[in-house]
Amino acid sequence: MRKALAQNPNLLRTLVGLSVTLIFMLSYAVYGATVSPSVYIYQTEATVDTYNASEADEEVQRYYNDDDNTTTWSWQINANDANLTWVNITATELSDGAVLRVTNIAKLYSHELLGNTYDLQNPLEEEFSCADLCDYDTKHERTAEDGGTIEFHALTSVDPARRSNGSVFAADLTEAEEKSRAAIYYEHSPSIVRIEIIEQGNRSTEPSVSAETVNEEFSSVEVFSVDAGTEFLWALAAVVGCFSMVLIPSFTVYFAARAKEKRDEAKLQLAQAKVDQHLSDAEQGSNGDTAPK
Structure with missing residues (x-):
């Protein structure tokens, strides 16, 4: 997600703008059905x-x-x-x-x-x-x-x-x-x-x-009349639901990848610590062998 935002800094702005546009269109549809019914x-x-x-x-x-x-x-x-x-x-x-x-x-x-x-x-x-x-x-x-x-x-x-x-x-x-x-x-x-x-x-x-x-x-x-407030809430819920269906899987994959990345980093740090410890022990042993008798 960070890489996507880094490559496209307007992604979040686009998602918010699209959400607002959909809400406006649905609200206008409800308004039209309310004030000009047939x-x-x-x-x-x-x-x-x-x-x-x-x-x-x-x-x-x-x-x-x-x-x-x-x-x-x-x-x-x-x-x-x-x-x-x-x-x-x-x-x-x-x-x-x-x-x-x-x-x-x-x-x-x-x-x-x-x-x-x-x-x-x-x-x-x-x-x-x-x-x-x-x-x-x-x-x-x-x-x-x-x-x-x-x-x-x-x-x-x-x-x-x-x-x-x-x-x-x-x-x-x-x-x-x-x-x-x-x-x-x-x-x-x-x-x-x-x-x-x-x-x-x-x-x-x-x-x-x-x-x-x-x-x-x-x-x-x-x-025939509808409750504009209720219909707007239904429209808002529909928009939130649609975006949730799209974003929840993406965020799930993102957090799963981040968790795997953290596990890999922890393993890498542990391996690096073992290597450093091994090199430190080897240097101490070498110094002991070359000391004057």
């Missing part, structure tokens, strides 16, 4: 409507098919079509092999993994994407192999901008609000959802069915 974050407000077959105005219809020996329970709900995002249905007290059929003429996106808690036993769970795996159809079916409960979840659109908040690029707040409302607005029509449960045999016990629909509306929009 990203706006909008919030949505969700309205959840629940429907229960046992409390509905329209009673659940029962139909028994002699030919197939099946009992079909049917019920329909009139969901709000304005910005409808989710349709969730739960059927309980089902017999073995019961089938839940959900029909909507406007089509729904659904998959068995959609809306469920992942346990990573299915290889599709880790990288599940409704846009890639969900079925988009007017009819969806689920089967209760061992009876019990069936939970059905469906989306009206796979566009994430229509639900659970989002972001837009705009020149000002007015344009941001217009783009936000345009991204959220959607009319799912017709919004009538027909629910059918098909069970084997002549059943008289009506299963329990409930439904839930979610509508999301525009709530607010605000400019």
Whole structure:
């Protein structure tokens, strides 16, 4: 390191200047993102409507098919079509092999993994994407192999901008609000959802069915902002970290070389001392041999 500084006395000045330049550039980037933003974050407000077959105005219809020996329970709900995002249905007290059929003429996106808690036993769970795996159809079916409960979840659109908040690029707040409302607005029509449960045999016990629909509306929009002080500290930490990655190995090599050099110098001094002692002893012996008798 000393030799490097001796050969290039401006090395330290260059390193300091480069550090200051990087800090200035990062600070300016943070400042630019803070005072002249083009990203706006909008919030949505969700309205959840629940429907229960046992409390509905329209009673659940029962139909028994002699030919197939099946009992079909049917019920329909009139969901709000304005910005409808989710349709969730739960059927309980089902017999073995019961089938839940959900029909909507406007089509729904659904998959068995959609809306469920992942346990990573299915290889599709880790990288599940409704846009890639969900079925988009007017009819969806689920089967209760061992009876019990069936939970059905469906989306009206796979566009994430229509639900659970989002972001837009705009020149000002007015344009941001217009783009936000345009991204959220959607009319799912017709919004009538027909629910059918098909069970084997002549059943008289009506299963329990409930439904839930979610509508999301525009709530607010605000400019995306960052904490300049915090971002500056992160930038400074990044610069220090980068230079540490470069300088720490160099200083490690330098100090290791200095330690080896000191060990070599100590060995050389010890060897020199032994040589001097040997020469001194030899001179004393020579002087003793030449002394007069």
